Amino acid sequence: MDANVSNIQHVAKKKTQAKTSARHGTLLYRKVVEHLHQYWQLWAFTLPSIAFVVLFAYVPMYGVQLAFRQFDFTKGLTGGTWVGWQYFEQFFRDPMFVEILSNTFRISMWTLVMGFIAPIVLALLINQIGSPKVKSFVQTITYMPHFISTVVMVSIIQIFLAPSTGLLGRFLGRTSIMGDPNAFAPIYWISEVWQHAGWNCIIYLAALSSVDLALYEAARIDGAGRLQLIRYVDIPTIMPTVGVLLILNMGSVLGVGFEKVWLMQNTLNINASEVISTYTYRIGLLNNQFSYSTAIGLFNSLVNFLFLIMANFIAKRTSDTSIF
Amino acid sequence: MTSSMQNNEPITQATTVANPSNKKEIIAWNRHRHQDKTASDWVVDAIIALVVVVVLVAIIYPLWFIIIASFSSPTAVSIGEVNFWPKDVSFTGYAKILADTRIWVGYRNTLIYSIIGTAVNLLVTIPSAYALSRREFKPRRIIMFLFTFTMFFSGGLIPSYLLMKQLGLINSMWVFVLPGAFSVYNMIIARSFFETSIPEELRDSARVDGVSYFGFFFKIVLPLSGAILAVIGLYFFVGHWNDYFTGLIYIRDEGKYPLQNVLQMILLTNQTTQGSGNVGMSATQAQNFADQIKFGIIIVSSLPLLVLYPFLQKYFNKGVMIGAVKG
Known part of the structure; x- marks a missing residue:
């Protein structure tokens, strides 16, 4: 009006x-x-x-x-003389190129997939809890690790995995698992899930709280069991949210955060742990190759942006979900 | 959950939060669904309960372990005798931490950076969110586009670094305050709140009375927005408190290091023993002792957030839910 x-x-x-x-x-x-x-x-x-x-x-x-x-x-x-694509060509010919790209891709894919599924499952679980008091208690506990800083998180990982004395390390033999290149990606994504799954499920819980209770009643009368309710009421309810979050996450396929990888890196696992963001830092600020580092950073941004646009396009075509 | 996901990007898709605020309805529903449970429902319920308990233990136990390990005998911790309860209680780790000046300097720095930083954040972000929530303010579309674009594309490390250098922000405390003064993500949360929770009728009647935007914002909007200010303030504060990157890139002088960078020196590069008072200790003993100090530091450094947490916890849901409503 x-x-x-x-x-x-x-x-x-x-x-x-x-x-x-x-x-x-x-x-x-x-x-x-x-x-x-x-x-x-x-x-x-x-x-x-x-x-x-x-x-x-x-x-x-x-x-x-x-x-x-x-x-x-x-x-x-x-400022400076225009050199065109020189630094990009240098990056593509860099002996580290394949290694960095595959490390970045491997770590981020694991984190993306597992870090994406875990909050959804957790939200569906928490939503099944009947008592509001128990529910809010579970939420309070699961959010808590989200507020731990990266530095503290990495040191917790290190202390727990310390060979022969650590809480977990004592079951894992006498050599340091933090130095094992094959263990880097799993340690990274498991700790990410542990720390953030609770926090990231809030958004799905919000969506689930919008389900009309009459819908459950109706499904019940039609003879739906607990699992069917989840399958035919809860999951369809959160699908739009899932779609949007998936698109947004696709925008970071090559966007492994700098801090945690940097802090978890050591000379033993460097072959599995050097990713684009850490390499940009090393090349740019530690070795002072400003232009080269900028080129690598730009390459990274463009790839991410491309994935975002692609995911958005596909989602728009298939399910009418999009962020722009 | 890469960095972008930790930030909980706003969801531009509408997920209408029709809170089932009616408590009676929920209780009635719960009673109802427990009445006609089938056998398979009982099994499903049991499995769900079991999984939830496992998840809870997996989250609580490591945190509990850090607490008990921080004041147990370090030797007992290292041979696995501390499992559920502290053993041979000793506060030597904490005594050592109290005596370590680096931690307190870092603490002081971070407190200063976080408090000033959060204040500036709110000062810049909240009024902007209000202005952009006004539908009659036509330029808001282009301004929003200008802002959201920066969430998906950035200049990168080196151009930012060179800019800070030209602005003279290298090794200055203002590098913690100014570059991140405005947050697009938090602005969108606040804006959604203003759009959905401040009744339009209020603005209309205020306009009839000749109240300006300034007057309306300070006298009516702000007093009604306590919850959202708390949530966003907390987001900003936690962001500042946990920031490690800024200190690493821009701060040269250890005396200006924020807490996280001090922690990195102590926790991750094993420079635990300031003043090296460990005469007569074997290497293993020293290492165990260092570990005890680390457990203590983890507790001490997280203390402010742990204290704030219970008070602000009830707002979290609200904050994120608002962010979930169409941005």
């Missing part, structure tokens, strides 16, 4: 504007003045955030051209 009224007012305003425009300046100018007069306070609210985003997100994006230029210390972010 209100929208209608303001719409009519708006149209009326436009008409008067059109009439007067010939006399007073251009239409656009008048519109801007009027807009600012009405909304300058909202602009004042949002301008600081725009300034921060432009400075700290868009200026670095503009600086991405460094990937195509030879870095020049005197010219900073955007």
Whole structure:
């Protein structure tokens, strides 16, 4: 109703504007003045955030051209001679290229798949708990590890897996499992699931809480058992949420977080644990090859973006779910 | 659960949260479903209960173990005698931690960075969220696009680093405050809250009374938004408290290190023994002792969040649910 009224007012305003425009300046100018007069306070609210985003997100994006230029210390972010695709070619020919890419892909795929399924299963389980008190207790406990910092998490892993003395390590022989290249990805994703599954299931629980109770009743009367209720009521309810989260996660196929991998790395497992983000850091800030590192970073961003667009496209076609 | 998932990206798809707020209805439903259970339902129930218990134990036990190990005899811990209850209680680990100045310097730094950082975060993010929640504010669409794009694409490490350098933020405490001052994700949560929870009638009647946007925001919106401010404030605070990356990349001076970077030095590179007061200890003893200190540090460093947790826990669901409603 209100929208209608303001719409009519708006149209009326436009008409008067059109009439007067010939006399007073251009239409656009008048519109801007009027807009600012009405909304300058909202602009004042949002301008600081725009300034921060432009400075700290868009200026670095503009600086991405460094990937195509030879870095020049005197010219900073955007200077240097244009060299085209040279640094990308260097990356593709880098002896580390295949290893880094496959490490990144392996670790992130495991984490994506397991880290995606676990919260869904957990949410379906928690949703089955009848007593609201028990339910909220279980939720409280499962959220807790989410707040542990990465540094502390990695040190917990190390202490627990320490050979012969650690809580788990004493069952795993006398050599350090943290140094075993084959164990790196499993340790990574299992600890990720342990830490974040509880937190990430909140979103599904929210969706599940929207199920109309009458739907359960109806299914019950039709003779559905506990499992059928899950299969035919709960799962369809969370499917749209699952779709959106899947798309968003596809945007990070090559986006293994830096901190945890960096902290878990050691000289023994480096062949299985060097990923794009850690390599960018090593090349860029430790070896000072700024342009080369920027090129690798840009390659990474583009691949992620491509996967996001692809997943979005497929989801839109198949299930009408999309994020843009 | 890569980093992006930890942040719980906003869901642009609507999942309507029609809270079954009617408690009686739920209770009636629960009674109802326990009445006509079939045999197979009992089996399913038992399996579900079992799995839930296993999950709970898998989460609680490691945390419990850290607590009891932090004040048990380190030798008993290392030979596996500490399982469910502390053994040979000793507080030497904690005494050592109290005497370690590096931890307290890190603690102080992180407290300063987190408090100032969170304050700036809220100051920048909340008003912006309100402005962008106003439907009559037409430029909001393009501004939202400008913002959401940055969630999926960024300049990367080196351009950001060079920018900080040009701005003189390297080795400065402001690097913890300014670059992350605005969070698109948290803005979207707050915006959804304003859109769904502040009745439009309030704004209408305020407008009739000639109340400006400023007046409305400070006198009416903020007092009604306590829960969401708590949730978002907590998200920001935890983010600052747990931040390791910023210190690693931008801070040179150990005296300015935030807690997480100090922890990394102590916990992960085994520089446990400041002042090396371990005369007369064997290598194994020293290692066990170092482990005890580590358990203690894990507790001490997580203390503020552990203390805040029970008070804020009830808001979490709310916060994430709001984020789930169409962004």
